[in-house]
Amino acid sequence: MTDTLTFTDGRTGTTFDAPIEDGTVRATALRQARASDDDFGLMTYDPAFMNTASVRSAITFIDGDKGILRYRGYPIEQLAERSTYLETAYLLIFGELPTQEELAHWAHDVTHHTFLHENVKRLMEGFRYDAHPMGMLISVVAALSTFYPEASKVDDREVRMRQVVRLIAKVPTIAAWSFRHNQGLPYVYPENELGFTANFLSMIFRMAEPRYCVEPALERALEVLFILHADHEQNCSANVMRSIGSSKADPYVSLAGAAAALYGPLHGGANEAVLRMLAEIGDVRRVPEFISSVKAGHGRLMGFGHRVYKNYDPRADHQADGRRGVRDHRPQPAARHRARAGEDRTRGRLLRLAQAVPERRLLLGPDLPGARPADGDVPGHVRDPADGRMARAVARGRAGPGAEDRPAAPDLHGLRRARLRRDRGSGPRRDRGVGRRGGGRGSRFACRRA
Numbered sequence: 001m002t003d004t005l006t007f008t009d010g011r012t013g014t015t016f017d018a019p020i021e022d023g024t025v026r027a028t029a030l031r032q033a034r035a036s037d038d039d040f041g042l043m044t045y046d047p048a049f050m051n052t053a054s055v056r057s058a059i060t061f062i063d064g065d066k067g068i069l070r071y072r073g074y075p076i077e078q079l080a081e082r083s084t085y086l087e088t089a090y091l092l093i094f095g096e097l098p099t100q101e102e103l104a105h106w107a108h109d110v111t112h113h114t115f116l117h118e119n120v121k122r123l124m125e126g127f128r129y130d131a132h133p134m135g136m137l138i139s140v141v142a143a144l145s146t147f148y149p150e151a152s153k154v155d156d157r158e159v160r161m162r163q164v165v166r167l168i169a170k171v172p173t174i175a176a177w178s179f180r181h182n183q184g185l186p187y188v189y190p191e192n193e194l195g196f197t198a199n200f201l202s203m204i205f206r207m208a209e210p211r212y213c214v215e216p217a218l219e220r221a222l223e224v225l226f227i228l229h230a231d232h233e234q235n236c237s238a239n240v241m242r243s244i245g246s247s248k249a250d251p252y253v254s255l256a257g258a259a260a261a262l263y264g265p266l267h268g269g270a271n272e273a274v275l276r277m278l279a280e281i282g283d284v285r286r287v288p289e290f291i292s293s294v295k296a297g298h299g300r301l302m303g304f305g306h307r308v309y310k311n312y313d314p315r316a317d318h319q320a321d322g323r324r325g326v327r328d329h330r331p332q333p334a335a336r337h338r339a340r341a342g343e344d345r346t347r348g349r350l351l352r353l354a355q356a357v358p359e360r361r362l363l364l365g366p367d368l369p370g371a372r373p374a375d376g377d378v379p380g381h382v383r384d385p386a387d388g389r390m391a392r393a394v395a396r397g398r399a400g401p402g403a404e405d406r407p408a409a410p411d412l413h414g415l416r417r418a419r420l421r422r423d424r425g426s427g428p429r430r431d432r433g434v435g436r437r438g439g440g441r442g443s444r445f446a447c448r449r450a
Contacts, residue, residue, distance in 0.1 A: 009033045024053050053234075055242065059092055060233045071231060072096070085226040086110060086196050089168060092231055107196075113169035114190035114199065116177075117147055121187060124177055133178035134263045140174050141167075142256035151250035163251040171255075172196070176203035197223045237261040277301075 003020040007030070018029035031041030046052045061070040069076040072091050079088050083097075090098045090106050098106055123143060127136055145151060148166065153159045177187045180203075188203045191212075198214040201222065206212040232238075241258035245251070265273045277299075281290050294301045 007033065009035075011035050022056065027052075049239070054239065055234060057234070058095070060231045062233050069232075076228065080224050080227050083227060084196070085223055085230070088227045088230050093164065109165050110169045110196065111192050111199075113166050114173050114192075116170060116173055120144070120147065120174075121177070124174075124181055124187075127181060129184065130182060131178075133175065133182055134259065136178040136181065137171075137174055138256050138259045138263065140178075141171065141259060142253050144170065145250050145252035148250075148252070151252060154245075154248050154250060160251070167251060167255060172200040173203060176200055179204055195219075197226065236264075236266075 004017040005020055005025055006015060006017050008015045012035060014033065016029075016032040018025045018032075027044040030044060033042040034040075044052070059072060061073070062068065071079060071088065072095055074091065074097075079091075083091075086107055087097060087103060090103065120140060120143065124136060124140060127139075144166075148163065150159055151163045173190055180187050188206045190199050191202055194202055194214070197219050201214050201218060202212040234242075237258040240261040241254045244254040244257045281287060290299075291301070293299055
């Protein structure tokens with residue numbers, strides 16, 4: 001039996017039914033409400049998409065009230081702990097985690113598309129010396145459309161998949177070269193012997209050394225960040241890309257439009273806004289003053305939790321683990337590290353400051369609309385008043401988080417050796433090729449650390 005919603009048009013007294021599917025009613029059902037025979041019918045008005053679903057998706061599931069995020073049925077906690085970014089990307093695209101053979105083939109395809117045409121390099125060299133990296137990224141990704149004209153055959157699945165692989169492989173190269181351009185440094189070419197994340201770090205940080213040795217703490221922290229941000233349902237940039245793609249534009253210009261949406265400070269640009277905010281605060285002792293200023297309506301608190309999560313962002317634990325690893329990282333006193341000593345000190349100061357600021361909702365307390373649910377719905381670690389948590393954070397300074405301020409780890413955190421499992425359904429499963437670093441590729445070279 002199909003659930004229905006009955007409407008009565010008060011203008012004409014007409015009654016009609018609309019089927020309810022997955023908790024939604026199609027907006028076109030309202031066209032049945034006509035004031036006259038030549039009337040078009042009613043339309044819905046939702047300017048901010050606050051109560052509109054534009055697509056049915058089997059990729060990502062979010063329950064903000066319960067703090068749940070899953071990719072294809074797998075909890076984000078499991079993927080962040082036991083998977084790699086390339087495995088997660090394969091899962092999102094194909095719906096299943098890869099076997100060892102599938103992962104090796106997938107990693108090979110991505111690795112051998114990381115190089116950019118030399119004309120793309122010359123295009124990037126033409127930007128102003130201090131051009132914003134996002135502006136460069138948007139322009140260069142759109143320009144790739146002219147290098148791969150076959151991408152316009154969007155109805156051809158094989159052609160489409162080639163562009164997907166190229167984008168996954170080439171966007172990190174573009175991003176790294178944009179950073180190097182902004183720093184006035186020569187571009188570093190990709191190295192096929194390195195894993196996906198290690199290669200990205202090499203293209204960003206390599207100086208004069210014959211071979212860049214990736215610090216494990218930095219590599220793992222960035223790998224986890226890539227996984228945690230691989231998808232987040234129908235957000236602003238995802239909707240933009242679907243809108244552009246609906247005209248059958250090729251994937252490159254569609255992604256360029258999505259990146260333009262990501263540029264804004266209320267979307268991906270919030271990461272940059274966070275760093276600017278931390279630089280403005282300057283010292284952990286100024287945190288209470290800054291929070292009081294925000295509560296008084298002066299300024300904005302950036303980067304402390306996605307608003308869709310009402311109690312807890314399930315990505316926060318793993319971001320914090322990576323942040324602590326980077327914060328505690330001490331560069332070796334080798335010549336290759338001395339050039340970045342000042343950068344490392346600045347990075348450590350900002351990360352310590354970020355760690356000392358608790359969650360946005362707890363900081364602003366009841367002054368934030370919808371701030372506190374009933375205590376029974378709040379985990380024990382967040383029931384303390386915001387001022388108490390703040391006082392402990394300020395008192396700790398650089399000592400790191402106290403146990404009372406850290407959320408209790410889910411049970412799955414103790415199952416590091418177990419295979420990943422879905423939270424929905426059951427059925428025959430194949431052995432998954434998970435838990436390998438670098439996408440299954442080894443290196444013929446050994447990094448000798450000083």
